[in-house]
Amino acid sequence: MKRNTLRIAGASAIAAIAVGIAGPSANALSHREAPAAPVAVEQMQAETAREAARALLNSTDPAVQRLLGSLTAEERAQLAEAAEDSPFMAPRINWGSVWNTLKKIGGFAKAIGGKYADFKRWVDRQPWYTRALIKSVTPGLSLYDLWWHFNH
Incomplete structure (x- = not known):
């Protein structure tokens, strides 16, 4: 390393x-x-992911609805599971599923493949619902953790 x-x-x-x-x-x-x-930090991050998933599922914004419409039934079920008020558990991340969900966001694949600073700027320029989707499918992980996984 x-x-x-x-x-x-x-x-x-x-x-x-x-x-x-x-x-x-x-x-x-x-x-x-x-x-x-x-x-615990993990509990705070899990709560942030739950809030992001709830915001996405409860939104009436047409752009959010289009994004949710592009998800498969399995991806929507995972999003609904992330929104539940279940007691904190260690995050179970299926990286194949994360990739399949996030690559549907226009420009994600190119942004994640570059430098971390460029990826962070790209994420910061995205609308709230895109950032919420990223948080909800990667509970307990920071943007750096996400970027690091796909670059190492």
């Missing part, structure tokens, strides 16, 4: 831990209540 990859992975892990600890602590201090138990 490249030295730079290890450095980035280490920095990402430290940042994730810092966000997981600082976020609830700051919220507890601002409300002057007894601090809540720390929330």
Whole structure:
């Protein structure tokens, strides 16, 4: 493994831990209540994925409906499963299914094949429903994790 990859992975892990600890602590201090138990980063990411999946499934936006219409029945079922209020479980990611879903987004294949910074800029320029789809099919993973999987 490249030295730079290890450095980035280490920095990402430290940042994730810092966000997981600082976020609830700051919220507890601002409300002057007894601090809540720390929330694991994985649980926060899973909740973000659930919210993204719910937003997609409940949207009446025609562009979102076209995107959802392009998904197969299996992909829609996985999206519905991601939206459920099930207790946190370690994410089960089927990379073949992730690829089949995300390649339907125009420009995704080209963007994921380039540098991470270019991929991140591409994602940031996408409408909310595209970003929500990416989050919902890769619960618990960051954009960097997604990019890294398809580039290494």
